Amino acid sequence: MGKLIVLTGPSGVGKGTLMRSLIEKHPELYYSVSATTRAPRFGEVDGKDYHFISRQKFEQLIAQEEFLEWAEFAGNYYGTLRKCVLDKINISKLVLLEIEVEGAKQIRKTFPEVLSIFILPPSVKELERRLRSRAQDSDDAVAQRLICSQREIKAAHEFDLQIVNDKLDVTLKKLESALFRPSNS
Ligand SMILES: Nc1nc2c(ncn2[C@@H]2O[C@H](COP(=O)(O)OP(=O)(O)O)[C@@H](O)[C@H]2O)c(=O)[nH]1
């Protein structure tokens, strides 16, 4: 059996950046591509960054119980496709999910053996700076993400591990040691 790892935390904290670095360095890891109703950002590729689908299609997949978890975040649906994840775990893959906090809570209930890691920002000010520096979302979308972050950060203690993403290389080392410690390999 493989292992399921969930990275969660507020939008803009650096989850995607950390995930991409991990995959690049450890190609044996399997990153589960989520489905979303959000419009693609500049440069995002369908099937690689997300499966970009309509709300109607997403609701159909919910009804068909195709999602391991799903949530509505800042006005859009996001969800993890059950089949892909379970197939990979069955062939002994270390499977990584990068998802928001409500979905991560659902996974902890349905999949108690998951290793759940909450990424924290060094400060709220730095979180806002990162959200704005990404320059991919409207002021409104940034404001929505900041409002959500207050509630999300309060739930950090519910997860197995909390890591502050201050210096990227230090955070990566901490993540690697959590992922590859003997009991998880
Ligand atoms: N519950 C859930 N959240 C997801 C999924 N995929 C992505 N997310 C989260 O949805 C939030 C918004 O994602 P996105 O719009 O891509 O913005 P960004 O991750 O902040 O750059 C982030 O916290 C993602 O981690 C998923 O399959 N399920």
Ligand SMILES: Nc1ncnc2c1ncn2[C@@H]1O[C@H](COP(=O)(O)OP(=O)(O)O)[C@@H](O)[C@H]1O
């Ligand atoms: N440790 C870090 N120090 C400084 N900037 C960071 C760090 N980690 C990520 N960033 C930057 O913060 C912004 C948000 O990161 P991103 O990975 O998109 O976050 P998330 O996926 O959690 O929304 C990006 O511009 C990214 O380059």
